[in-house]
Amino acid sequence: MKLMLHVAPGIVRQPLIASVILETEALFNIERASIDAASGEIVIEVSPDKCQEVKRAFERRGVHVVMLENPVVRDEEECVHCGACVSICPTKTFRFENWRVVADSGKCIQCGACVAGCPQRALRLVLK
Amino acid sequence: MQEKSLSEINQRIRDGCARVVTAEEMPLIVDELGTAEAVREVDVVTTGTFGAMCSSGVFLNLGHSDPPIKIARAWLNKVEAYGGIAAVDLFLGATQPSENRGIEYGGAHVIEDLVSGRQIQVEAEGGVTDCYPQSDLETSLRLEDFNQATMVNPRNAYQRYNAATSTADRTLHTYMGTLLPKMGNVHYSGSGVLSPLSNDPSFQYIGVGTRIFLGGSQGFVIGPGTQHSPQSGFSTLMVTGDLKKMSPRYLRAATFHGYGPSLYVGIGIPIPVLNEKIAISTAVKDEDIPVPIIDYGIPRRDRPTVATVTYQDLKSGCVDINGREVPASPLSSFFMAREIAENLKDQVAKGEFLLTQAAEPLPRKGFAGPMKQTKESPNVGEVMSKEVVTAREDIEIDHAARLIVNGSFDHLPVVSAEGRLTGIVTAWDISKAVASGKAVRVSDIMTRKVQCARIDEPIELAARTLDTHSISALPVVDRENRVIGMITSDHLSRMLARRR
Incomplete structure (x- = not known):
């Protein structure tokens, strides 16, 4: 399960991830992180059984947590199944099935590469 | 058979x-x-x-207005169509970007809108003559309103x-x-x-x-x-x-x-x-x-x-x-x-x-040759400065500062013993280093991933590199990556100024 962490400027200097790992003993991967002067956005992948615990642990530390259940959505009317999204996705969210593009949204880390790369403008990120 | x-x-x-x-x-x-x-x-x-x-488009005939107009320029949903064909014939090309929405909407989108039955806004400007007294007009049209729409x-x-x-x-x-x-x-x-x-x-x-x-x-x-x-x-x-x-x-x-x-x-x-x-x-x-x-x-x-x-x-x-x-x-x-x-x-x-x-x-032989260019733009080698001061990475920062002050550029390419480019230091890097007081040698502060230009590339490419990376100077290197010159935004602006 993927969690999007929105970290407010006030707490961005705290060792949030380290302390949550120590507290929950959950193993997780940081899939994407962008932190600047104004805010931080981190996407982590946690095993489903630890997901709620990790979510609560971050929330206690003031982090706004969003579960990325359907991180990228596709407009079926616009998609022509060209496949421009397939090779540019770092986590292989898209693949062909009998030359139709199918998406495994669970893999998406919301990097946005496919949104810009889709010639038909058929893709959009949600829950930002 | x-x-x-x-x-x-x-x-x-x-x-x-x-x-x-x-x-x-x-x-x-x-x-x-x-x-x-x-x-x-x-x-x-x-x-x-x-x-x-990309090489697709549509000829559109609008029919004559009253009073008539001889269209010279026309826009369909703010996408310019070629109007230099008779009075009310236009050619709309698929790759033409719109004037208000840039590349997100273009000729192809107008074509899709027309085929999808949507109405489009038409604006036209014309040259006034005795037979075509109208100078400009605006109208809204759907695909069925055109006499012909021929792809x-x-x-x-x-x-x-x-x-x-x-x-x-x-x-x-x-x-x-x-x-x-x-x-x-x-x-x-x-x-x-x-x-x-x-x-x-x-x-x-x-x-x-x-x-x-x-x-x-x-x-x-x-x-x-x-x-x-x-x-x-x-x-x-x-x-x-x-x-x-x-x-x-x-x-x-x-x-x-x-x-x-x-x-x-x-x-x-x-x-x-x-x-x-x-x-x-x-x-x-x-x-x-x-x-x-x-x-x-x-x-x-x-x-x-x-x-x-x-x-x-x-x-x-x-x-x-x-x-x-x-x-x-x-x-x-x-x-x-x-x-x-x-x-x-x-x-x-x-x-x-x-x-x-x-x-x-269809012909069994065709032509896809390069463009004959009668006015070639200069190469980097013709515009660059050949006198370029370089430094070795083990020198101290104040030494580098003196090299920059006594040289002609704000950029100091850093080279190996063989003269090959290994990094670059700018006047700003040195100011930062002095302000923080931590760094001692050029190797501590230099940028190792250096954007550079080749002597035989057209200046347009060097200009694009400067623009893409928001920088103002590029070391010019030969095939062995040895620094042989420097090209800066000043060179390019001076050359453009002379051209005008």
Whole structure:
């Protein structure tokens, strides 16, 4: 399960991830992180059984947590199944099935590469 | 040799008893039956392709206004259409960007809006004459309001198309889609086994006047497309059709990020199996069609080929480039190409699509030569400063500061003992180092990933590098990466100022 962490400027200097790992003993991967002067956005992948615990642990530390259940959505009317999204996705969210593009949204880390790369403008990120 | 006539096949189509297969099914039939038996068994092979075809557009006739106007310039939903044809004829090109929404909306989108039945805003300016007194006008039109809306696409249905990758160290946004850094992916285009011209590469059937599936309706081949180059396996078609009869399912506007608008066009051609030669050519497989992979990281006309693969390799989703497995995905839709071939198969089988005798075969030789450039822009070597001070990375920062102050640039290239470029230090880097007081040597503060220019590259490329990376100077290096000069934004602005 993927969690999007929105970290407010006030707490961005705290060792949030380290302390949550120590507290929950959950193993997780940081899939994407962008932190600047104004805010931080981190996407982590946690095993489903630890997901709620990790979510609560971050929330206690003031982090706004969003579960990325359907991180990228596709407009079926616009998609022509060209496949421009397939090779540019770092986590292989898209693949062909009998030359139709199918998406495994669970893999998406919301990097946005496919949104810009889709010639038909058929893709959009949600829950930002 | 087994043969059939076109009229024989057309009669079977009219009688509803023609045997039609798609170009995807044909190779298996020829493998199983042999060519002579395949000619007896199969009457028509249908093909299809659906991809970005930038060289597309529409002639539109607006009818005369009252008082009449001789349109010189016109905009459709703020996309300029060419108005220099008589009074009220326009040509709208697919790749023209809009004046208010940039590349997110362009000529292709206007075409899609028209075909989808949407109303568009027309603005026109004209030259006032005794017979055309009106100087400008505005109106709102739908597709049915035009006298004619005739699609004329100068270059469509490429026989095959070079695949693209990039060795650049940043992501490139091209008409071949997003190309990830350091050969992170390959994009390709064309439908391979279903490609109309790959199924008739020597123009046994396809010629001037051939009836085709175009954008969901029936259109025609006008002749060879621009840059038609059959001798190198890159034939193209110029095609026409009535936009009013087309369908938005087979004409789709697209925008390539950082590049611009384009139009996805659906084209299909049914090919009659007149003889064994055509049976062989329509039995072409993905693995028979070679596709060079071109390095778009080199921003020149003659880009190097990094590997040559086939459509079979590309369609597997991964290709081998010098021992590296690189993910590959298409930009054209094989799903839609297949749908077009099936749709045509259905139309031919039902007797709704008759085949045509070409008025003339397509030329077997074409031209796709480079542009003759009579006013060449200077190369970096002609503009750069040759006196460039360099430093070794073990010198101290105050020494570097003195070199910059006594030299002519704010940039100090750092070189190895052999004079090869290893880094760069700017006056700003030194100010920062002094302010923080931590760094001691140039090697502590230098940028190691240096943007540089080559002596023989046109200055336009150096200008683009400066712009892309928001920097003001580039060391110029020779083939051995030795620093031989420096080119700065000052050089370029001075040269432009002199030109004016």
